[in-house]
Amino acid sequence: MRGHLVKRYKGSWSIVLDLDRRRDPETGFLKRVQKWFSFRGTKKKAEEHLSDLLHRHHQGGVLEPSKLLLSGWLDRWLETAVQPSKALRTYETYKSLIDKHLKPGLGHYALGELRPDHLEGYYHCSTLQPKTLESHHNVLSGALAVAVRHKLIRDNVASLVMNKPRARHNPEKIQAQCWEVDEARALLKAAHEAGPQPAAFYRLALESGARKGELCAFKWSDLDIDAGKLTVMRQLIKRWPLPIFGAPKNKKPRAIDLSPEMLGLLRKQKAYQAEVKLLAGNTYQDHGLIFAYDQPPFGMPLSANNIGQREFAKLTEIAKVRPITFHGLRHTAATLMLKEGIPIKVVAERLGHKKITITLDIYAHALPSMQRDAATKLGVLFGA
Numbered sequence: 001m002r003g004h005l006v007k008r009y010k011g012s013w014s015i016v017l018d019l020d021r022r023r024d025p026e027t028g029f030l031k032r033v034q035k036w037f038s039f040r041g042t043k044k045k046a047e048e049h050l051s052d053l054l055h056r057h058h059q060g061g062v063l064e065p066s067k068l069l070l071s072g073w074l075d076r077w078l079e080t081a082v083q084p085s086k087a088l089r090t091y092e093t094y095k096s097l098i099d100k101h102l103k104p105g106l107g108h109y110a111l112g113e114l115r116p117d118h119l120e121g122y123y124h125c126s127t128l129q130p131k132t133l134e135s136h137h138n139v140l141s142g143a144l145a146v147a148v149r150h151k152l153i154r155d156n157v158a159s160l161v162m163n164k165p166r167a168r169h170n171p172e173k174i175q176a177q178c179w180e181v182d183e184a185r186a187l188l189k190a191a192h193e194a195g196p197q198p199a200a201f202y203r204l205a206l207e208s209g210a211r212k213g214e215l216c217a218f219k220w221s222d223l224d225i226d227a228g229k230l231t232v233m234r235q236l237i238k239r240w241p242l243p244i245f246g247a248p249k250n251k252k253p254r255a256i257d258l259s260p261e262m263l264g265l266l267r268k269q270k271a272y273q274a275e276v277k278l279l280a281g282n283t284y285q286d287h288g289l290i291f292a293y294d295q296p297p298f299g300m301p302l303s304a305n306n307i308g309q310r311e312f313a314k315l316t317e318i319a320k321v322r323p324i325t326f327h328g329l330r331h332t333a334a335t336l337m338l339k340e341g342i343p344i345k346v347v348a349e350r351l352g353h354k355k356i357t358i359t360l361d362i363y364a365h366a367l368p369s370m371q372r373d374a375a376t377k378l379g380v381l382f383g384a
Helices: 042-056 070-082 089-107 117-125 129-150 173-174 181-194 197-209 260-283 304-319 327-339 344-351 356-362 364-384
Strands: 002-009 012-023 030-038 229-232 235-238 242-245 254-257
Touching: 002 042, 012 042, 030 042, 070 089, 070 129, 089 117, 089 129, 089 235, 089 242, 117 129, 173 364, 181 197, 181 304, 181 327, 197 260, 197 304, 197 327, 254 344, 327 344, 327 356, 327 364, 344 356, 356 364
Parallel strands: none
Antiparallel strands: 002 012, 012 030, 229 254, 235 242
């Protein structure tokens, strides 16, 4: 490819790149395919810019950054890259985040004009939590990386941002969401008195450390009662009008060993559910779920929001224990397992953490007591 300069007037140049020659289908003659750029400056500077454009072209780089607005590109990225390849919940989360925050905050910039300081200013002015802003940054970085591959822009400016927002686990906040063992027992007592389904549901939440969406998606086919194992195969994405399930958070199934007491509660739940089915007759919508509505709409998945905001809050009040979030049951399960000396690798496997370092990072507050136990046991081992 060649190029040349055309002087327009003093201090203004047209840079012309000869990209190709193509045959005109009507005349049959070869025609030049050219790209014209405007440049202001001296002839020497224009020649340097021409040389840079030629080099970029030979390297397969971007000649002219796209003038497409970031808002338009984010919409296109959602429809062409995210929706076909990601889980429905992920797509909906990204879309909500983009529509509510990124488009109003940054969408007016052209892709080719977006700079790292634009992103830094957006993060600095936001009142959102670092964990939320980290999600914003990851979405932006993913969308801009695809724009680079499509040669709409030269660089992913998200990768050049200084002081990227990062979620930091606050040990004090996590510890505040953890119950002591007597509080957990009080909650289980209240759940047992509420009926077979709450008894099994909340015992399983504390014994397995499963996420709320996973608990609501367990099916009887996932339970091997003879082996005493329950496999996490899916999570609930949407419950209405028809249940939609997706893969677990880390995309991998995991098997959880259950105690004899837990298996006994699941047997009672199965018997109770059989009575509900008999009572509901044809109105029972059987999705094979272990935990399902035992009143209209019979058989539908439990409402995750209702569990967290109403039922769980009511049981907490009855049990007269400190109020925590439903996710606090997962924190409680992990913390109590670590305090009981269960190996961190086993805890990570039960929780479904991809890496053991995640477990160590989140539940570091439980480690000092383990250190004390280790010191005591070593003292006894070696004697006076």
